[in-house]
Amino acid sequence: LDFSTPRYLYWLFCQFELITCSYLMEPWEKVLFYSFNLAMLGLLLYTTYVCLAFHASSAFQLLCSFLGNPRENSLSVVK
């Protein structure tokens, strides 16, 4: 079971078609359905990229401010 062959990917695509019933749709309905799906997926990825990047960078900054200045920061652990 080679996970990257085109044959396997086509089979996976067929399973998607069967589950979401796009197997039964006429071609113009399929175009409509896939473009809607791809648009939603694109929006999801963009939002993930933006939000995750923002949250990750702000969390990293907070962490740096804890470890970066042990003398000035009163919350640091005294060794």
Next chain:
Amino acid sequence: MERPERPRANGCGAHGALRNGFVRGPPGTQINNIVHNGGLYKRPFNEAFEETPMLVAVLTYVGYGVLTLFGYLRDFMRQWKIEKCQNATEREEQKDFVPLYQDFENFYNRNLYMRIRDSWNRPICSVPGAKVDMMERVSHDYNWTFTYTGRVIKDIINMGSYNYLGFAQKTGACQEAASKVLSQYGAGVCSTRQEMGNLDKHEELEKLVARFLGVESAMAYGMGFATNSMNIPALVGKGCLILSDELNHASLVLGARLSGATIRIFKHNNMQSLEKLLKDAIVHGQPRTRRPWKKILILVEGIYSMEGSIVRLPEVIALKKKYKSYLYLDEAHSIGALGPSGRGVVDYFGLNPEDVDVMMGTFTKSFGAAGGYIGGKKELIDYLRTYSHSAAYATSMSPPVVEQIITSVKCIMGEDGTTIGRARVQQLAENTRYFRRRLKEMGFIIYGNEDSPVVPLMLYMPAKIGAFGREMLKRNIGVVVVGFPATPIIESRARFCLSAAHTKEMLDTALKEINEVGDLLQLKYSRRRLVPLLDRPFDETTYEETED
């Protein structure tokens, strides 16, 4: 001095006493779905309905959701004339009148059934035996209309016809006898049974059927559906109670509703539910007046064709005797198909046919003919001859059809001098066990009893209904797929009907193709977990749990 406690198998009480309903097995191999209920059953009753996997149920709803959205879109386009409307609508002049077509109720019909319609109503052009020929047809406008290409697809393995004992033949003893009778009597009778339509062939058939079933007397009708729907109103009326199984056939439901009696439903094959209803009926009587019910009739079927389950007949008869009610057993699928001598579900459990008050069955399934019969005591059948709508108004059975039934019944009983009948009954049992075992091993979810020749294979998702039918036809196997409204909305299935005419090679071919299609469409849902049958022993404490 006390003996040390020996390790005991599950279900054992103190001192080795066995709790009712448990099969004693070595610890670790406890089989929970085989039932021996207090000695009523002479053989293990092995029935299983595996639960729908949660992921599959969720994905099925997703599929139906997408289809519903597109259904609304298409209906919108049809209403605003963006798309041509191809289903039936009224004319422009009639738009202001009371609507003729219920548009909303046909939503499912327009938007799902039309898309996968090519799996049904396929025209066949040969005798529906083990192999069948089918006319090829294509659709250029997505199943709204079909055109025939003119080609015939030959030798399709037929897993959809109700041909349990293989009597759907165009050669053989049955066909020869039927053609002789056709040349003697002709095809039409041109009258009803009560007027001039009572042939000597009908009398011969009825005596033979009564002897076959082991009852006093029997009566035959031209149509199986009409037997149920027209005779139940003759037996019960207002002031009577009908206790009907949840999954009864449309003919039984129609007959019950036409009769005007009160109908109460008990859960499918659930004896606790039935006993609770019986107790309530006896204790409380009729709803307002509290008078006792005039008659209580229990309607059950021998084999339920959508589930493949067999009725728990010993328990039903025990309950019927305890509460003094009547039993109407519809053996449409089980007559000829179950039992060591092919005499149906009564023979399968080894019970006395006189315990069942009304034994109904059809000749369509195992006898290769058409029609139905009712068997019982002589007084009952004489009453039905006079008062049944079917006897008074329906045309009597055609003579060649009657002769086909007579010959096939004699063959099954062995009275024609050969052992063909016996061999066929045994072949069907072997085919059933083999086919079910192989499908379960492959990993499909199969419903029903181990011994029933009706094998439902679960598909669940709506797109897979259409895909399964088409892929199997591409591989030259004809199957029947069923969806809503014949089954619950997420439990769509493919229903295989086994036949004594199927050889082992045919079954192996079919199994190979089903395996391939199962891998292609990802149908092997079974998690191989045996769900224990909810069969609790008869004690007082179980009633609170069946409160609904």
